Amino acid sequence: MNQILRLTTALAFGVLTALPAAAVELKIGLQDDADVLDPAQSRSFVGRIVYTAMCDKLVDVSPDLKIIPQLATDWAWSEGGKVLTMKLREGVKFHDDTPLDAAAVVTTIERNLTMAESRRKSELASVEKVEAAGPLEVKFTLKQPDATLLAQLSDRAGMIVSPKAAKELGANFGSKPVCAGPFKFVERVQQDRIVLEKFKDYWNKDNVFIDKVTYTPIPDSTVRLANLQSGDLDFIERLAPTDAAAVKGDSKLTYADVVNIGNMSIYVNVGNGARANNPMGKDKRLRQAFSLAMDREALMQIVFEGTAVAGNQPFPPSSAWFNKAVPVPQRDVAKAKALIKEAGFDRVPVEIQIPNNPVVQQTMQIIQSMVAEAGFDVTLKSTEFATLLDEQTRGNYQLSRSDWSGRVDPDGNIHQFVTCKGGLNDTKYCNAEVDKLLNEARASTDEKVRKQKYDAAAVILNDEQPMIYLGHQSWIWAMKKNVTGFTPSPDGMIRLIGLKKGS
Amino acid sequence: MVQMPVYIGKRLLVAIPTLLIISIFVFSLQKLLPGDPIMAMAGEERDPAVLEQLREKYHLNDPIPLQYVRWLGGVAQGDLGVSLRTNQPVLELIGQKLPVTIQLAIMSMFFAVIIGVPMGILAAVKKNTILDYIANLVALSGLSVPNFWLGIMLILLISVNLGWLPASGFESIFVDPVRSIQTMLMPSFVLGTGLAATLMRHTRSAMLGVLSSDYIRTARAKGLSPREVILSHSFRNALLPVVTLSALLFGELLAGAVLTEQIFTVPGFGKLIVDAVFNRDYAVVQGVVMCTAVGFIVMNLAADILYVLLNPRLRATL
Numbered sequence: 038m039n040q041i042l043r044l045t046t047a048l049a050f051g052v053l054t055a056l057p058a059a060a061v062e063l064k065i066g067l068q069d070d071a072d073v074l075d076p077a078q079s080r081s082f083v084g085r086i087v088y089t090a091m092c093d094k095l096v097d098v099s100p101d102l103k104i105i106p107q108l109a110t111d112w113a114w115s116e117g118g119k120v121l122t123m124k125l126r127e128g129v130k131f132h133d134d135t136p137l138d139a140a141a142v143v144t145t146i147e148r149n150l151t152m153a154e155s156r157r158k159s160e161l162a163s164v165e166k167v168e169a170a171g172p173l174e175v176k177f178t179l180k181q182p183d184a185t186l187l188a189q190l191s192d193r194a195g196m197i198v199s200p201k202a203a204k205e206l207g208a209n210f211g212s213k214p215v216c217a218g219p220f221k222f223v224e225r226v227q228q229d230r231i232v233l234e235k236f237k238d239y240w241n242k243d244n245v246f247i248d249k250v251t252y253t254p255i256p257d258s259t260v261r262l263a264n265l266q267s268g269d270l271d272f273i274e275r276l277a278p279t280d281a282a283a284v285k286g287d288s289k290l291t292y293a294d295v296v297n298i299g300n301m302s303i304y305v306n307v308g309n310g311a312r313a314n315n316p317m318g319k320d321k322r323l324r325q326a327f328s329l330a331m332d333r334e335a336l337m338q339i340v341f342e343g344t345a346v347a348g349n350q351p352f353p354p355s356s357a358w359f360n361k362a363v364p365v366p367q368r369d370v371a372k373a374k375a376l377i378k379e380a381g382f383d384r385v386p387v388e389i390q391i392p393n394n395p396v397v398q399q400t401m402q403i404i405q406s407m408v409a410e411a412g413f414d415v416t417l418k419s420t421e422f423a424t425l426l427d428e429q430t431r432g433n434y435q436l437s438r439s440d441w442s443g444r445v446d447p448d449g450n451i452h453q454f455v456t457c458k459g460g461l462n463d464t465k466y467c468n469a470e471v472d473k474l475l476n477e478a479r480a481s482t483d484e485k486v487r488k489q490k491y492d493a494a495a496v497i498l499n500d501e502q503p504m505i506y507l508g509h510q511s512w513i514w515a516m517k518k519n520v521t522g523f524t525p526s527p528d529g530m531i532r533l534i535g536l537k538k539g540s
Numbered sequence: 541m542v543q544m545p546v547y548i549g550k551r552l553l554v555a556i557p558t559l560l561i562i563s564i565f566v567f568s569l570q571k572l573l574p575g576d577p578i579m580a581m582a583g584e585e586r587d588p589a590v591l592e593q594l595r596e597k598y599h600l601n602d603p604i605p606l607q608y609v610r611w612l613g614g615v616a617q618g619d620l621g622v623s624l625r626t627n628q629p630v631l632e633l634i635g636q637k638l639p640v641t642i643q644l645a646i647m648s649m650f651f652a653v654i655i656g657v658p659m660g661i662l663a664a665v666k667k668n669t670i671l672d673y674i675a676n677l678v679a680l681s682g683l684s685v686p687n688f689w690l691g692i693m694l695i696l697l698i699s700v701n702l703g704w705l706p707a708s709g710f711e712s713i714f715v716d717p718v719r720s721i722q723t724m725l726m727p728s729f730v731l732g733t734g735l736a737a738t739l740m741r742h743t744r745s746a747m748l749g750v751l752s753s754d755y756i757r758t759a760r761a762k763g764l765s766p767r768e769v770i771l772s773h774s775f776r777n778a779l780l781p782v783v784t785l786s787a788l789l790f791g792e793l794l795a796g797a798v799l800t801e802q803i804f805t806v807p808g809f810g811k812l813i814v815d816a817v818f819n820r821d822y823a824v825v826q827g828v829v830m831c832t833a834v835g836f837i838v839m840n841l842a843a844d845i846l847y848v849l850l851n852p853r854l855r856a857t858l
Contacts, residue, residue, distance in 0.1 A: 070815075072581075072625050072626055073625075073626055073627055078627075080581065080582065080584075080585055153593055153597065154594075154597075155590070156582075156585055156587070156590060158587055158589070158590060159585075159587040159590075208627070209627070211626075211627065226636065226807065227626065227628065227633060227636060227637075227807065227812075228805075228807040228811055228812065228815070229709075229710055229805075229807040253709065253805065254805070255708060255805045256802060256805075257802060257803060259692060260692065260695065260707070260708060260803055260804075260805065263692070263695045263696060263699060263700050263707050263708075264699075264707040264708055264709075266700045267695070267699035267700045267703060267706070267707040268703070269699070269706050269707050269708070269709065421575075421818065422580075422818065423574075423575035423576075423579070423580035423818060423819070423820055424573075424574045424575045426575065426579055426580065427574050427575045427576055427579060428574070430579065430586075441584070442584060460586055460587060460588065461584070461586060
């Protein structure tokens, strides 16, 4: 026993002396492991959290979702929204000490547009060409006006990577990513950790107070919280709503949340193959009745402990894009019954496919009993996620429960879902008027014009309801009391600029 | 004993068709699963042109038999393919996870054996006494308590309340042996208790069988001490089924312990294969299953060899 004690003391002493006294290490617990660490190829949400620390973007978004400068200090639209010119920040360096200039931006954007493995092509689809207009000035020429481009450049499509590293590593860039963010890549062990350290030449280094960041994927939220409580982690993302009260009551922890920009909805197969031939797919009155039969407010209180908000549009009621003239409906069983009767039904059989996770199952069982009172006989068909996605795309479903993680620009939360040829339009809803409104909203850089178009589309969509929106979850974080300076952002990212960890 | 190498060689040759059959089986089962790996991988970003390009790149549009032959050709040259999700070579992934899984398996077996075997012997020797009942109760609890529950309870008690051990994570034994053992203690204990129950039951019944045989009565009649009768005469003979069982249990551990790994975030085979199945990451699933199958076959062989070493009578049958 004595020997063990001596050994541990010696080891502890060794570790303590090896580290400089001032090194501040922040350990963050993520829900999943990130995929490839290449902004051009990346797909996962947690990957974006890691990039927030590692890869700066041309522009960033503020907590109220406004586009703000990051690598670009200034920008302007011209030629009727077909040309975007950006001025770059001076003196910015990549982690490999090469300078970030207009040529580097052009190389990155071209890489995103042309590399076979790139997942950024559709996000940059409107870009005709990109060129250096000066050493620190970049000019984007578009095929047609695209107001969403700035929002795309505030995410992975706008993360500028070192041309030197990109050339050397090619599609293998993710094995040793080199960007221009506050932290640089150190190592990664799959499903175990991603380690970053402070980049000494970062342009905004005076506001970085952390020396080393470790991201650890821990899928189980209870275990993630236990690791925070035991002191093995400093910060966790996506705390389960059921644990919110425990964190708020813990004097050693700080709680933070914000309603996110995504949504929870139920897809109704209105035109995707033979199975669109179902009562709810054929008659909008039944979809309206289904929507009215739900008590969304109660649902959010019960399942999400009040951390989620009820909704009936792709944007949460707190968003500037929400159409206030189409409020979230109150539960009205009598009206729902009347609509069902009007549609010629007494009881309506419905099959809903749902992913097999406990929170969704609980949500849907509550909905099942709520709508039963109005006259819907709901069968829940629980499937594993990859299968659900497959069935949904192929149209082998009547109703399907689906989540959307949300995009900064409103277009990303609506256009691809409900326009006739939208990439994520699994309901195969098609309405020329909606297409026209949403295309016009996309083309205008005038926010007032865009708002007017989205409002008009919301009225039609709320009447036809190819997607029945349920509400909007919150991002919930928990951290140790000594971690300060964190600003919750509706995009769910963990920004480390300004974040401090006391002793 | 001269025949031993020949025997091992023969057994390994027989293993080849077994592995082939397993590989065909796993390959076809995966293809029967609904869901498209490229789609699962794309998640929210489904750009049809990119999806098609990726399908081409990974030859997912080819007929399934052709895909299988291509895979087999790669394996023959030591190439297990790349993970669709992370672009990492499967062999490299297995190389990262296998040491973790082996360490977890060894430590779990350690707990299983030091708890299960003595309890089994005790229960058999003190048959139908209070000690026997207690051992049975402990064994039954070990079997019935779900791993994930025990795991979370241990984390809450030992890490959160007492702060004795890290709640989860992993460190390589070659980098920091102390921390490595610390992080593995709870997961291996959780896994070990479940296995200890099985071992205890089998040790007990094997011991009971031996204890009632004639030569034990003779040994007792000769006036040998109970300790000698139990440990030298009975236990050695009772050990045979226990060894087989331990080897099989060890083989099972090599397949990864999904729930335990998930709870304690141990980056081993279990988590790797579950994630791979959910993402339809065919090459990874295939690689891990094959690796596990090899592990199983080796453990079986090890059990048979140990058998012979323990039981001289079997040497003649080689």
